[in-house]
Amino acid sequence: MSLPAPQPALDAAEHDLAAISLAVTKKLPIGQKPEPRGQPEIWAESRHHLCESLSGLYASWQGSYYGKSGVAKAFMLDGNGHARDHLDENVIVLRASGSMAKDGDNGMKQREDQEPNHQYHAMVNAINQQSPVAVICGDKNSQVPSKMPHKYNSLDWYKVTHVWTERDRFNVIKYRLEKLESATTGWWVPRDSEPVVELGALGSPVKAHCGSCSSNYDQIYLCGWMCLNSKCEKFWCLPDGDTPDPAQLIYDLRFLKQKTSWVNEQAPISFRFPLYTASAIAGEDYKVENLRGMTCPECGKCNARVKWEGWECTGCGFEHMPRINPLPAASIQDQNYPVTDAYPSSYDSALSHxxxxxxxxxxxxxxxxxxxxxxxxxxxxxxxxxxxxxxxxxxxxxxxxxxxxxxxxxxxxxxxxxxxxxxxxxxxxxxxxxxxxxxxxxxxxxxxxxxxxxxxxxxxxxxxxxxxxxxxxxxxxxxxxxxxxxxxxxxxxxxxxxxxxxxxxxxxxxxxxxxxRPKSPFYHGMKTIHYKKKRMTVMTKDDPLPEFPNYEMRKQFLTEIRNGNLSEDEEHERLAEMATALRAAYPSKQSHTKVDDYIxxxxxxxxxxxxxxxxxxxxxxxxxxxxxxxxxxxxxxxxxPGHLKESELPNYEVDLTQNEYDGSRIAK
Ligand SMILES: O=C(O)CCC(=O)C(=O)O
Ligand SMILES: [Fe+2]
CATH class of the missing domain: 2.60.120.590 (Alpha-ketoglutarate-dependent dioxygenase AlkB-like)
Structure with missing residues (x-):
């Protein structure tokens, strides 16, 4: 179809749509959210335990997004969403992660336009390959309709259905996700609540293509269809040419609640991974696979492997301690490093000084x-x-x-x-x-x-x-x-x-x-400190070694500082100037932070x-x-002796006098 005509006022049907849309997208503050009807399949109390337990599926130690080999795999939705983010029983709208910077003490703020990047393309790949993404929700998420029982909670598998760009102060890339299995009700839906709108119940979204760039988009907001291609001159313009007032951007539920069919809508794997079973093959138990944490089969808690003996759930006490199969000494032999009865050769190296x-x-x-x-x-x-x-x-x-x-x-x-x-x-x-x-x-x-x-x-x-x-x-x-x-x-x-x-x-x-290797501040003669609440880079006051960068200059500077009789403030100021001078003296390609290994x-x-x-x-x-x-x-x-405080001393004898080894059996 062509562009819908400009509509100054909403007609009656759209009035109804706007009313339901407001009901669907209404959010309660985190502290007032109702209890969910169920429990997550898996949950975690810390990011570390979560990432180690879900490695391969979600291992993003800071960011919200996780992808692998160019395909999106998972999202963690916690604080820092976008104003128009949405999460209900079966649909999620979220902003692409990244492009944020600290905004004083008020959390994070977007600081630049978002451009299609590797994450965007990985989401497009997930759409094209019909490859589902896992979603985890943190207890700081304000969109989710119920109270999150744990710090991090698995929601479900989702289809990625749409990626597009919107405009705020900056361009923002947005994604729409739809629950993979529509037949089941998510555990996070509040108890005793009925879905306001079933997926697909309102019919198809309004679709149109842009007269300027010919791109096709669904109409996302009730105020009118807009081109969502950030490179197009008509980007984020309503049919009358105006840009929308952000306060008027009410979701068109025909977009939000459309139903997308995928050929296969079965979850690729349960979030509760199978437990590691000890191997009969010597050495297999030491492989990195065996270091993945445990998604507890009893209570779903994610536990990193903390003990050598195996896995322990700190949520319910469940234990999994498979008997490991030791690696005989004979299998340590490595033919690339042959060892005989002769004196062995060396594979060490050291810098020339x-x-x-x-x-x-x-x-x-x-x-x-x-x-x-x-x-x-x-x-x-x-x-x-x-x-x-x-x-x-x-x-x-x-x-x-x-x-x-x-x-x-x-x-x-x-x-x-x-x-x-x-x-x-x-x-x-x-x-x-x-x-x-x-x-x-x-x-x-x-x-x-x-x-x-x-x-x-x-x-x-x-x-x-x-x-x-x-x-x-x-x-x-x-x-x-x-x-x-x-x-x-x-x-x-x-x-x-x-x-x-x-x-x-x-x-x-x-x-x-x-x-x-020498520590960087010693080697380069510079370190960053906090002095009177200010972060500053100053020269260090340790005597340099002849092989260090700027050796002569540092010696001169140190003599000046030592003879300078400066007040504390003056000295800091001078050391900062010296650090600037040292940095300027590096040849253009030489790093002023990296240190090579000596041995x-x-x-x-x-x-x-x-x-x-x-x-x-x-x-x-x-x-x-x-x-x-x-x-x-x-x-x-x-x-x-004397190093430990009374309270730190062991309550046992540290006695090691017996059986002094003397090397006599291997003397040669
Ligand atoms: O693994 C090693 O050989 C040394 C370990 C080490 O540096 C330490 O325990 O402090
Ligand atoms: Fe060490």
């Missing part, structure tokens, strides 16, 4: 990497590369590896600022807070490889300390980390206050890359790493990326 020395003893190749860790201290990282004799020794890495898999219990992913650490850990001996605080257990409760590792690492430390300053005390703490496939530890330091300056680790299982170690099964130097932890950081299916790192530290 790092000084290397190498020694061979006890069937280990010991490589020492020395470098300045501050202007006053040289530190070192020692990598002991184990050969087959070491690995196969009685009580050695192979036996430790096999024993730990069956006998080391109680590992958990510790809580870390509203999320969970990305590996499983347990602490023995003196308490060690590390990045995330956790409990500590006495060594007497540990499986034998734990005390064996402490003894071996003390031996390795004595063996290799040479002229380096040696801590007076032996190690009295062991932090055990277990990594499943694809888990890793991002850059961090081990420099908790009150620890000895030596840290030593024994690696068991799959190969891992361990990298060391990259390739750690094999049975290898030992020893870090020495107090400033190594203060100014440098290390990160570990395991490459195999499964790996343990057993790291020892010395918690110095």
């Amino acid at each position: 790092v000084k290397l020395s190498v020694e061979f003893s006890h069937n280990y190749r010991w490589i020492t990497y020395k470098f300045n860790v501050s202007a006053t201290e040289e530190g070192e990282v020692v990598h002991g590369i184990a050969n087959r004799v070491v690995r196969e020794e009685t009580g050695g890495p192979n036996e430790m590896w096999e024993d730990l898999q069956t006998n080391c219990h109680g590992l958990v992913r510790r809580e870390l600022s509203n999320a969970l650490m990305n590996s499983f850990t347990i602490n023995y001996g003196m308490p060690y807070k590390f990045i995330a605080a956790g409990e500590s257990l006495p060594f007497t409760d540990a499986p034998w490889p734990v005390t064996e590792a402490v003894s071996r690492l003390n031996w390795a430390d004595r063996m290799t300390s040479g002229t380096a300053v040696k801590d007076q005390e032996n190690f009295n703490e062991l932090y055990l980390v277990a990594y499943l496939q694809d888990q890793s530890m991002s850059y961090h330091d081990d420099g908790e206050k009150g620890l000895g300056s030596t840290v030593a680790t024994l690696s068991l299982g799959g190969r891992a890359e361990m990298n060391f 990259k170690l390739s750690l094999g099964h049975g290898d030992i790493v020893i870090m020495r130097g107090a400033h190594l932890q203060k100014y440098y950081e290390h990160g570990v990326t395991p490459k195999g299916l499964m790996r343990y790192a057993l790291t020892c530290r010395t918690v110095l």
